[in-house]
Amino acid sequence: MATSMTETLSAAEPVDLLAKFDPIIQTREQLLAAGVEDPFNLVMEQVLSPTRAICNGRDTILLGTYNYMGMTFDPDVIAAGKQAMEDFGAGTTGSRVLNGTFRDHRDVEAALRDFYDMDHAMVFSTGYQANLGIISTLAGKGDYIILDIDSHASIYDGCAMGKAEVVPFKHNDVEALEKRLKRIPEGAGKLVVLEGVYSMMGDVAPLREMVRIAKEHGAMVLVDEAHSMGFIGEHGRGVAEAQGVIDDVDFIIGTFSKSVGTVGGFCVSNHPKFEVLRLVCRPYVFTAALPPSVMASSATSIRKLMHGGNKRAHLWENSRTLHKGLRDLGFKLGTDEPQSAIIAVIMPDLERGAMMWEALLKEGLYVNLARPPATPAGMTLLRCSLCAEHSAEQVQTILGMFERAGRAIGII
Numbered sequence: 001m002a003t004s005m006t007e008t009l010s011a012a013e014p015v016d017l018l019a020k021f022d023p024i025i026q027t028r029e030q031l032l033a034a035g036v037e038d039p040f041n042l043v044m045e046q047v048l049s050p051t052r053a054i055c056n057g058r059d060t061i062l063l064g065t066y067n068y069m070g071m072t073f074d075p076d077v078i079a080a081g082k083q084a085m086e087d088f089g090a091g092t093t094g095s096r097v098l099n100g101t102f103r104d105h106r107d108v109e110a111a112l113r114d115f116y117d118m119d120h121a122m123v124f125s126t127g128y129q130a131n132l133g134i135i136s137t138l139a140g141k142g143d144y145i146i147l148d149i150d151s152h153a154s155i156y157d158g159c160a161m162g163k164a165e166v167v168p169f170k171h172n173d174v175e176a177l178e179k180r181l182k183r184i185p186e187g188a189g190k191l192v193v194l195e196g197v198y199s200m201m202g203d204v205a206p207l208r209e210m211v212r213i214a215k216e217h218g219a220m221v222l223v224d225e226a227h228s229m230g231f232i233g234e235h236g237r238g239v240a241e242a243q244g245v246i247d248d249v250d251f252i253i254g255t256f257s258k259s260v261g262t263v264g265g266f267c268v269s270n271h272p273k274f275e276v277l278r279l280v281c282r283p284y285v286f287t288a289a290l291p292p293s294v295m296a297s298s299a300t301s302i303r304k305l306m307h308g309g310n311k312r313a314h315l316w317e318n319s320r321t322l323h324k325g326l327r328d329l330g331f332k333l334g335t336d337e338p339q340s341a342i343i344a345v346i347m348p349d350l351e352r353g354a355m356m357w358e359a360l361l362k363e364g365l366y367v368n369l370a371r372p373p374a375t376p377a378g379m380t381l382l383r384c385s386l387c388a389e390h391s392a393e394q395v396q397t398i399l400g401m402f403e404r405a406g407r408a409i410g411i412i
């Protein structure tokens with residue numbers, strides 16, 4: 001006898017594939033029940049400048065964006081995007097290897113080659129996809145990826161996709177890296193993956209020593225410079241440049257979603273066979289290319305970043321002032337000295353971190369509430385990221401807000 005469709009569907013109770021996330025749902029509900037505003041429900045209703053926005057109805061200083069160089073509102077960056085949208089339309093509707101390569105995709109890759117003084121540049125839809133694509137394509141089954149344990153999720157996902165053997169080492173520990181490299185079988189393919197600046201704590205990698213050790217052991221080196229492009233190093237090329245090892249790095253990964261102020265990701269390299277990656281890298285081939293407007297804005301921004309000397313100096317000044325001010329107030333910080341534009345304020349626990357985050361928001365300050373699993377060692381952080389457009393007065397205002405909120409919550 002034939003069973004009806006409804007009977008068949010109601011016969012078996014489905015295993016709820018979302019049930020494994022119950023602890024996350026509970027933590028969130030506890031915080032909401034304690035009256036803490038939902039950090040995931042923040043809406044930028046109007047953006048007034050790179051450093052100010054109306055968020056959830058409040059005029060707010062932005063101290064938690066990656067708009068390090070304030071390029072989102074640069075008039076030339078906006079004009080280039082508008083013009084490209086008029087000339088080429090809103091989107092590409094195709095992969096780079098089919099109908100998705102427009103004039104501005106070529107141009108942004110030329111801008112990247114000039115910026116890094118490298119032979120090859122390949123643009124992806126995001127930095128996440130750049131790591132996913134480049135790492136999974138370079139290192140596959142039988143190869144080894146030796147990576148800092150605090151690496152960004154996109155690096156881990158790239159490793160998982162490629163199925164290489166993953167060998168993590170203790171964060172920023174040169175000896176641990178060497179030990180791991182020594183254990184890898186002779187003749188195996190090896191890719192050492194590092195970041196210039198680690199985005200949770202804002203600390204910088206000892207690339208000079210690490211790149212040397214990697215090379216001594218016959219490994220290729222990839223450095224993700226997402227959080228250093230534009231303001232670290234003599235030409236803003238990042239930590240590898242600042243530490244004098246950029247010529248020994250095989251692949252640099254970067255993103256447009258931070259200093260460049262748009263969206264997109266990239267890899268630059270001097271490797272003579274680099275261009276083959278365009279044919280074999282799945283997250284490059286099997287997705288639509290970014291709109292020409294985004295590419296034109298990005299190219300303009302990158303070229304302006306090449307001449308960003310004064311802005312860089314001001315960003316560093318802001319970073320030093322905020323770091324010293326917070327330390328003097330008694331906050332526990334992620335680094336002893338400011339090493340980048342990110343300053344991590346370590347909270348005693350998630351609950352007080354969330355309360356502090358909310359108190360700051362009520363003061364009119366937005367910072368990132370960073371929590372496990374994104375953070376190292378289960379820490380809760382209030383992550384402050386500075387912009388070259390923050391004025392000296394704004395930095396003082398920010399310190400006043402931290403002082404009031406910190407005293408109200410009892411953290412200082």
Ligand SMILES: Cc1ncc(COP(=O)(O)O)c(C=O)c1O
Pocket residue numbers: 126127128129131152154195199224226227255256257264265
């Ligand atoms: C180190 C690092 N790599 C890659 C990415 C991904 O960049 P995107 O936002 O372009 O996907 C990020 C984003 O935060 C990052 O911090």
